[in-house]
Amino acid sequence: MLLKNTRVNPRIDEHESQVISETGYLNRRQLLKGTLAAAALPAFARAQSPTYSTTEPLTSEYSVTHYNNFYEFALSKDGPARLAKDFQPLPWQVTIDGEVEKPLILDFADILKKMQIVERIYRLRCVEAWSMVIPWQGFELRELLALAKPTSKGKYVRFETLHDPKRLPGQKRGALGFFSLDWPYVEGLRIDEAMHPLTLMATGVFGKPLPGQNGAPLRLLIPWKYGFKSIKSVVRISLVEKPPLNTWQQSAPNEYGFYANVNPQVAHPRWSQASERRIIDESFFGTKRIDTQLFNGYGEFVAELYRGMDLTRNY
Ligand SMILES: Nc1nc2c(c(=O)[nH]1)N[C@H]1C(S)=C(S)[C@@H](COP(=O)(O)O)O[C@H]1N2
Numbered sequence: 001m002l003l004k005n006t007r008v009n010p011r012i013d014e015h016e017s018q019v020i021s022e023t024g025y026l027n028r029r030q031l032l033k034g035t036l037a038a039a040a041l042p043a044f045a046r047a048q049s050p051t052y053s054t055t056e057p058l059t060s061e062y063s064v065t066h067y068n069n070f071y072e073f074a075l076s077k078d079g080p081a082r083l084a085k086d087f088q089p090l091p092w093q094v095t096i097d098g099e100v101e102k103p104l105i106l107d108f109a110d111i112l113k114k115m116q117i118v119e120r121i122y123r124l125r126c127v128e129a130w131s132m133v134i135p136w137q138g139f140e141l142r143e144l145l146a147l148a149k150p151t152s153k154g155k156y157v158r159f160e161t162l163h164d165p166k167r168l169p170g171q172k173r174g175a176l177g178f179f180s181l182d183w184p185y186v187e188g189l190r191i192d193e194a195m196h197p198l199t200l201m202a203t204g205v206f207g208k209p210l211p212g213q214n215g216a217p218l219r220l221l222i223p224w225k226y227g228f229k230s231i232k233s234v235v236r237i238s239l240v241e242k243p244p245l246n247t248w249q250q251s252a253p254n255e256y257g258f259y260a261n262v263n264p265q266v267a268h269p270r271w272s273q274a275s276e277r278r279i280i281d282e283s284f285f286g287t288k289r290i291d292t293q294l295f296n297g298y299g300e301f302v303a304e305l306y307r308g309m310d311l312t313r314n315y
């Protein structure tokens with residue numbers, strides 16, 4: 001139903017298990033060759049899972065594309081849509097470097113040709129306690145990482161947003177001062193989180209290329225983590241040995257950590273995370289208050305990644 005007008009050809013949900021088995025096999029081969037960290041194992045352990053998409057009602061396309069957090073454009077929710085209107089993402093290149101056997105600089109058009117595009121309907125839970133249900137098109141990050149052949153030293157993955165104040169005017173706000181971040185925006189994942197099949201690089205939303213305000217032309221999605229981990233407009237992906245210092249952790253380490261797993265029991269220092277405002281559309285009755293779920297409801301797929309960890313300390 002959502003697949004009309006796609007320039008790429010997303011697989012629909014019924015085909016999801018097949019798509020996942022295929023990529024699982026790819027990763028198993030890589031693993032046998034010893035080129036990927038053993039931590040990647042859960043990636044294909046989930047190969048039987050029929051679908052990762054939720055059947056909850058979708059948030060309206062208007063809300064998804066006009067209620068945004070993208071500080072490189074604006075600090076307000078409606079600002080990014082207005083200021084990104086003329087953003088021309090293409091041509092776009094992505095560098096994959098660091099602890100890899102084969103560092104790569106890939107053109108976005110080539111990435112689209114190489115990757116299996118799937119559709120995933122994910123919950124997005126912002127740390128500000130609102131949430132949406134969004135139909136994305138994209139590919140599993142592990143497929144892209146496999147091209148560069150991570151070495152066993154690549155224990156973490158570091159992501160960087162485009163740094164270009166002419167095109168991302170919010171980057172003219174300096175690194176100092178209230179509500180200013182040190183550009184470029186940086187995020188990080190553990191390698192097993194990055195290799196998890198839920199971890200997606202989105203290239204489209206509602207069957208159309210990603211608009212600027214949603215992170216054109218490609219952005220990360222880690223649906224069990226707070227939205228700020230889902231870094232937009234990515235230009236560089238580096239395999240690294242140590243946990244990268246992500247932007248929000250750098251700006252307020254007591255409020256935002258490295259993991260940022262959605263957890264209703266761990267309050268933000270300034271507000272509760274026990275519930276959230278689900279945004280359905282922009283009308284007066286278009287939101288409802290719902291309970292927040294541990295790992296944003298993806299625990300059956302990801303809880304094993306954190307077995308034995310203290311989720312309060314590792315927030
Ligand atoms: N580069 C960059 N990525 C970013 C942000 C940002 O300000 N800059 N905001 C984050 C936050 S806080 C959220 S909630 C999501 C919002 O994604 P959406 O606007 O597509 O819903 O993007 C995340 N990715």
Ligand SMILES: [Mo]
Pocket residue numbers: 069125126127128226227228
């Ligand atoms: Mo957010």
